[in-house]
Amino acid sequence: MSGGRFSPCQGLPTDSMLGSLSLLWLVAMTTSLVSKAQILTPQDYEEEDDEAVTIPSLAVPCDYDRCRHLQVSCKELQKVGPVACMCPGLSREDQQPDPPRLGEVQIVAEEGCAVVHWCAPFSPVNHYWLLFWESNGAPQRSGPFNATVRRAELKGLKSGGIYILCVVAANDAGESHVPEADVEGPENWAGSSFGPCRKLIMPPRPVILVHAAMGVGTALALLSCAALVWHFCLREQWGCPPRQGTAQASEAL
Numbered sequence: 001m002s003g004g005r006f007s008p009c010q011g012l013p014t015d016s017m018l019g020s021l022s023l024l025w026l027v028a029m030t031t032s033l034v035s036k037a038q039i040l041t042p043q044d045y046e047e048e049d050d051e052a053v054t055i056p057s058l059a060v061p062c063d064y065d066r067c068r069h070l071q072v073s074c075k076e077l078q079k080v081g082p083v084a085c086m087c088p089g090l091s092r093e094d095q096q097p098d099p100p101r102l103g104e105v106q107i108v109a110e111e112g113c114a115v116v117h118w119c120a121p122f123s124p125v126n127h128y129w130l131l132f133w134e135s136n137g138a139p140q141r142s143g144p145f146n147a148t149v150r151r152a153e154l155k156g157l158k159s160g161g162i163y164i165l166c167v168v169a170a171n172d173a174g175e176s177h178v179p180e181a182d183v184e185g186p187e188n189w190a191g192s193s194f195g196p197c198r199k200l201i202m203p204p205r206p207v208i209l210v211h212a213a214m215g216v217g218t219a220l221a222l223l224s225c226a227a228l229v230w231h232f233c234l235r236e237q238w239g240c241p242p243r244q245g246t247a248q249a250s251e252a253l
Contacts (some may be wrong), residue, residue, distance in 0.1 A: 017137035038106060055242045059084045071151040076165040090122055097123035099196035100167045115157040118167040120150070121176065130154055131166045131178060132200070144170075159205045166197035178250075 062085035064074040074087035091098065098121035106115040116130060130144030130152060142154055157163065169176045178198055 003073050059086045061086050061166065064088070066122075067117070069117075070148045071120070071150060072148055080083050088122055090124055093124045093171065094173050095123070097125050097169040097171050099123050099174045099176040099178075100128065100169050101194055102165070102167050102196055105198065105200060107200075107202065109159070109205050111155075112157050112159060112202070112205065113153055114157060114200065114202075115151065115153050116164075116165065116167065120147075121169055123169065124171050124178075125169045125173045128152075128170070129168050131168055134158070134161055134163050157200075157202050159202055161202045163202070164197060165199040165200045168196070217218060243250050 028216050038176055062074050062077040062081065064077055064087065065071055066088075078085055078087060100118040100121050103117035103119055104147070105117070108114065118128070127144040127146055128149060129141050129145065131141055132154065133139040142152065145152055154165070168178055176196065179195070218221045
């Protein structure tokens, strides 16, 4: 071996072999990444554009009017509505309801009744009733009415009577507050026009007015007749002196 050449070992790779191996590794990695990538079609691009442009619709207020007669609850409107809607805020169900607001009161004097309107409070309500009382009288209750009712008829009111009328709301936690009448009676009671109570004055019935007018007319007719009778009686009793013109005519004859 002295004087001989050293030749590279046949078991070790040369530079050209290392370059070929690196190129094969790079091609294999690229092929793997391409196979894993999702191929997007033009339809996919359109769907992505639609998703980007779509804007969620804003919720609108529900068609709920707390003063409307036979108005269903706002929660029911949310269930049956075609789109989502918003309800007004309400107090908790374990709290007593706020007082309703008494609205227009139409008096029917001929029948001795009144048609009462009210608006629901911003509280959960199960039912309503009307509370009314007269001077020195015990409170009377009319109802109950279910939670959709906003109008009721109050009967049995006396002609010319003065009442305090209140609307009361109730739920499982209790009933709304009712302000007490003044100690001097409903005549001097003064409450808020936007509250749950109001003073109600019943006018006389038209039939009573007609009877009163007929009575006054009859009394005047009788008084007139009595005055005429009294006048003629005095003439007969004391005599009536002849008029001056009549007396002169008699003397000329």
